[in-house]
Structures are given as structure tokens and as C-alpha cells.
Amino acid sequence: MKEQYVISIMSHDGIGIVQAVSHAINALGGEIADLRQSVLRGYFTMILLAAFDSSTTAPAIRERLARVRVPGIPPLEVSVIAAAEDAAKEEANPLANAYVLTASGAQQAGLVAKVSALCAENGINILDLSTAVAQGRYIMILIVDPGPLAGDIGQLHHKLERFGAEHELTLVLQHYDVFRATNEVGIR
Structure with a gap:
């Protein structure tokens, strides 16, 4: 059974952050379902929903992502929380009535x-x-x-x-x- 987690990343901006984060999630066996990423005046932010095997815990995800290093970028600020059960059931296209x-x-x-x-x-x-x-x-x-x-x-x-x-x-x-x-x- 898969467990869904909401993961938030913040850092100074730089080339390779998305690649490094997505690679780390993939290495943990995670599957990214939804992702939003933006840069605001030199600061990078990303929030995503990903599914992991039930044996993969929030602390394990946080620890792995905290080890991500991108040249010239300080360590990432990482937050991981378990997603509400209904997050997976939410409409894939929330813009239909937007x-x-x-x-x-x-x-x-x-x-x-x-x-x-x-x-x-x-x-x-x-x-x-x-x-x-x-x-x-x-x-x-x-x-x-x-x-x-x-x-x-x-x-x-x-x-x-x-x-x-x-x-x-x-x-x-x-x-x-x-x-x-x-x-x-x-x-x-």
C-alpha cells in the first residue's frame, strides 16, 4: 500500500534543484503525483504530492531530501507531512470550475x-x-x-x-x- 506525503522545499534558486529533489524522491521509490514550483526574487519554492511504499516514513523522506546538495546552493529547507486521505481523491484538474x-x-x-x-x-x-x-x-x-x-x-x-x-x-x-x-x- 502506498502512503501519500506533501513535501515542501525552499532554497536559494539555482540550476539543478528540481533534478536533485526528483532524483532523491525516485531513489526512495517515490512517485510524484502533483508538483508546483516557482522562483521569487532568487528564492526557489516547490510543493509536491508523492506516494511512497508504506515502509518509507516522513522522517526518512525528510532526512534524504535534507542531504540533497546542489553546487553553490545552501542546504534545502525541507518539510514533509502525511497527506490527508482525501488528497489522492481530489480532482486532478482543479481548474475545471476555476x-x-x-x-x-x-x-x-x-x-x-x-x-x-x-x-x-x-x-x-x-x-x-x-x-x-x-x-x-x-x-x-x-x-x-x-x-x-x-x-x-x-x-x-x-x-x-x-x-x-x-x-x-x-x-x-x-x-x-x-x-x-x-x-x-x-x-x-
Whole structure:
């Protein structure tokens, strides 16, 4: 029987981290199911879900990954926890009912807190969030599951318009499929 673990890795960025981590997991007999990796201003982060034989424990995984060395990179920060039983049953494509919410406005303190509060207060789950500052403007791109408001997107649009006016933000909500279709670049 396989045991699922959620593994989180953080480090300074450098070439070869993904290879070294995935090799170490493979050497333990682990199978990576899902993985998200990102670099933020020179810092590498990765979170993944992997299945291991039941004889492989969280401390053994943590110890093996803590030994991973990548030239020029300090030791990795590693966290390993047992996954909830329902993690394996979760929908493989969580974006099927997802929406993309973009928020932009003048750079000011607390925008992530304000927008995330709006989401939490309305039962909207944030699946992914990226932010950037460009030319004095703060830009947020969120992938969200509208939860209870999925059945009334018009009501959600109204709440977003009111929120945007109150906080001097431009908010745009699009179904993920529409966003992807209108923003993908095709290479022929």
C-alpha cells in the first residue's frame, strides 16, 4: 500500500534543484503525483504530492531530501507531512470550475490582505496567487474557485465592482477557460 506525503522545499534558486529533489524522491521509490514550483526574487519554492511504499516514513523522506546538495546552493529547507486521505481523491484538474481574477491599482500597503479578505468573506477559495509591481502599479492575478457564488456569477461581478470602487482597484473576473483561450500564445 502506498502512503501519500506533501513535501515542501525552499532554497536559494539555482540550476539543478528540481533534478536533485526528483532524483532523491525516485531513489526512495517515490512517485510524484502533483508538483508546483516557482522562483521569487532568487528564492526557489516547490510543493509536491508523492506516494511512497508504506515502509518509507516522513522522517526518512525528510532526512534524504535534507542531504540533497546542489553546487553553490545552501542546504534545502525541507518539510514533509502525511497527506490527508482525501488528497489522492481530489480532482486532478482543479481548474475545471476555476476563474481568473485580476486586480490592479496604485501601489499601496495591504492590497493582498484586502483582496484575500474579500475572497474569504464570500467563500471564494484562492487556488493560486501571483503579484508584481510595475511602474507604480500593483498587479494581482488570482486563480479562484468561486464556491457558493459559482451559481450566481452576476452577483459576484457586482460585489467585485463595489469592492473595486471602494479600494480604487480595477478587478476583472473571467472563467479560466476563457482567460486561457484569449491569452495563450500559439507557436507553429
